[in-house]
Amino acid sequence: MKLKLVADENIPGIEDLLGPVAHITRVAGRDLQAEAVRDADALFVRSVTQVDAGLLEGSRVRFVGTATAGTDHIDKVWLRQQQIAFHSCAGSNANAVVEYVLAAIAETGDTLERLFAGARVGIVGYGHVGRSLAARLDALAIEWCAYDPWMDKGAIARPGTLADVNASDVICIHAELTRREPWPSHHLYDAAALDAIRSSQLLINASRGPVVDNAALKQRLSAANAPVAVLDVWEQEPQLDLELLELVRFGSAHIAGYSIDGKLRASRMLAEALTGSLGLKPPVVGSATAPQLELGLGTGPADRAAVVRGLLGQVYRLAEDDQLLRSKANDVPECIGTAFDELRRGYRQRRELAGAVLVGLRPQGFVRDIAAALGVLCA
Numbered sequence: 001m002k003l004k005l006v007a008d009e010n011i012p013g014i015e016d017l018l019g020p021v022a023h024i025t026r027v028a029g030r031d032l033q034a035e036a037v038r039d040a041d042a043l044f045v046r047s048v049t050q051v052d053a054g055l056l057e058g059s060r061v062r063f064v065g066t067a068t069a070g071t072d073h074i075d076k077v078w079l080r081q082q083q084i085a086f087h088s089c090a091g092s093n094a095n096a097v098v099e100y101v102l103a104a105i106a107e108t109g110d111t112l113e114r115l116f117a118g119a120r121v122g123i124v125g126y127g128h129v130g131r132s133l134a135a136r137l138d139a140l141a142i143e144w145c146a147y148d149p150w151m152d153k154g155a156i157a158r159p160g161t162l163a164d165v166n167a168s169d170v171i172c173i174h175a176e177l178t179r180r181e182p183w184p185s186h187h188l189y190d191a192a193a194l195d196a197i198r199s200s201q202l203l204i205n206a207s208r209g210p211v212v213d214n215a216a217l218k219q220r221l222s223a224a225n226a227p228v229a230v231l232d233v234w235e236q237e238p239q240l241d242l243e244l245l246e247l248v249r250f251g252s253a254h255i256a257g258y259s260i261d262g263k264l265r266a267s268r269m270l271a272e273a274l275t276g277s278l279g280l281k282p283p284v285v286g287s288a289t290a291p292q293l294e295l296g297l298g299t300g301p302a303d304r305a306a307v308v309r310g311l312l313g314q315v316y317r318l319a320e321d322d323q324l325l326r327s328k329a330n331d332v333p334e335c336i337g338t339a340f341d342e343l344r345r346g347y348r349q350r351r352e353l354a355g356a357v358l359v360g361l362r363p364q365g366f367v368r369d370i371a372a373a374l375g376v377l378c379a
């Protein structure tokens with residue numbers, strides 16, 4: 001008999017992966033009610049669904065999967081107490097977030113040139129995203145240091161204190177959202193931390209909105225000596241603060257990790273975890289994989305920064321996502337929550353640069369080196 005799976009409508013490829021073993025019911029995650037999952041054996045959600053006793057008490061659900069890296073919407077303690085298996089997808093979208101961060105850097109003035117000339121990136125949170133970013137920066141020969149108090153310092157290739165990271169030219173926040181002591185990340189960037197960030201620095205938050213105190217950031221960005229800020233995530237999503245959006249260099253609708261490659265990776269991870277947990281036939285993974293992407297590059301990029309922009313710009317431009325969000329903020333400010341969710345639900349099929357193939361002229365010298373550092377394969 002097939003198992004009953006309830007899955008968020010925004011997790012692609014599940015029918016291809018699990019159709020042979022499951023009856024799949026698709027639901028809108030933000031409005032999911034207990035009634036809809038009572039008879040289900042398994043539940044796949046995204047970050048917009050709060051999973052706790054209120055949703056699952058009295059249901060038949062034995063497996064919960066979230067197609068996300070963050071798990072702050074899941075009551076993991078309660079799931080454990082109920083012996084409900086749980087799986088999340090940290091790592092699935094790490095490269096997409098890294099490419100978002102590189103785009104933020106590449107599209108903000110001469111920040112990329114300054115990094116190639118010796119400036120430093122500070123990374124907060126050395127999990128899947130933080131480590132992937134560090135590896136990419138190493139490959140590009142860009143300086144970095146990372147702060148993650150929950151990790152053994154020996155596990156971080158270039159450990160730094162929070163003060164070291166906050167003194168870096170670019171500060172990238174990739175910590176999970178937690179209120180756990182002794183190192184809560186909730187409002188880690190409060191008024192005092194933000195006041196210490198200088199006008200020459202770039203602050204990027206692609207983790208969770210509440211890691212930065214948005215009211216304090218708004219105040220900081222209103223000052224004459226304000227730093228430059230890029231926000232993908234916001235407090236009170238989807239009801240973001242439109243005054244804050246006006247003050248950031250780039251703002252996007254929580255889509256840093258939204259590559260189609262990353263989403264399909266997460267679907268495969270969940271399908272494998274579910275079938276593994278229930279002793280079912282493993283999924284046919286080839287059916288939910290994006291096709292090979294081919295890229296070209298003009299003959300003469302002038303320098304390393306031009307190669308990064310030339311390649312990255314073919315798959316991702318942060319300015320486009322920024323423009324989409326600002327248009328919604330201008331056109332329908334009173335419905336920004338609905339518009340924010342719509343932007344996410346209807347997000348384009350963005351591809352990742354890493355894994356793409358460079359066709360045409362065989363690249364030489366620094367062009368070849370930068371392409372390889374970005375994970376691009378040369379035909």
Ligand SMILES: NC(=O)c1ccc[n+]([C@@H]2O[C@H](COP(=O)([O-])OP(=O)(O)OC[C@H]3O[C@@H](n4cnc5c(N)ncnc54)[C@H](O)[C@@H]3O)[C@@H](O)[C@H]2O)c1
Nearest residue numbers: 069070125127128129150175176183184185206207256257
């Ligand atoms: N914007 C997006 O689209 C997007 C995409 C992926 C992940 N995320 C968010 O980014 C977070 C990181 O993703 P990941 O895949 O690396 O997750 P992960 O679970 O692999 O890593 C999270 C890291 O944060 C660290 N951390 C916790 N508290 C900290 C603190 N106070 N200071 C510094 N570090 C702290 C943890 O020790 C851990 O190493 C996720 O939890 C998620 O909320 C957002």
Ligand SMILES: O=C(O)[C@H](O)[C@H](O)COP(=O)(O)O
Nearest residue numbers: 046047048068069070257258
């Ligand atoms: O935690 C994550 O993996 C990301 O924030 C992810 O992009 C969240 O996407 P959502 O579940 O909100 O669609």
